[in-house]
Every structure is written in C-alpha cells, then in structure tokens.
Amino acid sequence: MANQQTTLDQGLQRLKAYLADGDPGAVADVQNWERTVKEATVRTNAMKNDGIKMIIERYLKELSDINTQLLGNRKLTDDDRKYLFVRKDFCLRFLKLFQVAKAKLASVEKTVEESLSALQEPDV
Secondary structure: HHHHHHHHHHHHHHHHHHHHOHHHHHHHHHHHHHHHHHHHHHHHOOOOOOOHHHHHEEEEEEEHHHHHHHHHHHOOHHHHHHHHHHHHHHHHHHHHHHHHHHHHHHHHHHHHHHHHHHOOOOOO
C-alpha cells in the first residue's frame, strides 16, 4: 500500500508539473485528486487502528441486530421503527466513510495512470 501510495503521489506530481503552465481547469482537477487521495488515505489508514476496528465491528453488529428486529419483530410501534431506521442510517453512513475510501483511491489511481499514459502517447 505504501509503495502504491508513493507511485500515486509521484504521478500526481508529474501531472501537476506538466500542467503547470496549461489549462487552469486541469490543474484544479489534479488538486482535487490530491485532496481525494489524502482523505481516502487517512480513512484507509484509520481502518488499521484497533480502536476504529472495534467501532466498525460494533456498528456492523448493531446493523445486523437492527435488521433482525425490523424483519422479525411484528410488535414494533411506528416510533420504534422510526428510531431503528435512524440508527440504521447512522450506522450505514459511518461504515460508508471507510468502505468508499479504497474505491476512491483505486479510481484516482486509474485516472492518473490514464492521464499520464495519454501524455506519453505521441500526437498523431
């Protein structure tokens, strides 16, 4: 992961250097990619922390328990159901913070590779 991150950072730097005197929109795109990489890297690294792992496990269990209650408990009141759906939405939003991080990194990496590849291809 660290080597992949270094390669991605180097690719972003190469794109910035190439575009330095070019289209301001393209430079802004690269800067946005850098912010995305930084944010996704922080989230991905946080997932390795034992405390965060415990919280993720807790919310996964809570999500499972909520689904079980919603599916199996026919005696829930409307207020109980509303509360469970609010809790479920909270758990899903929290878990999504970490689930999308890896996908964002992969997406930016692919975009940077394609951009660098396009720069290296001779004009026809």
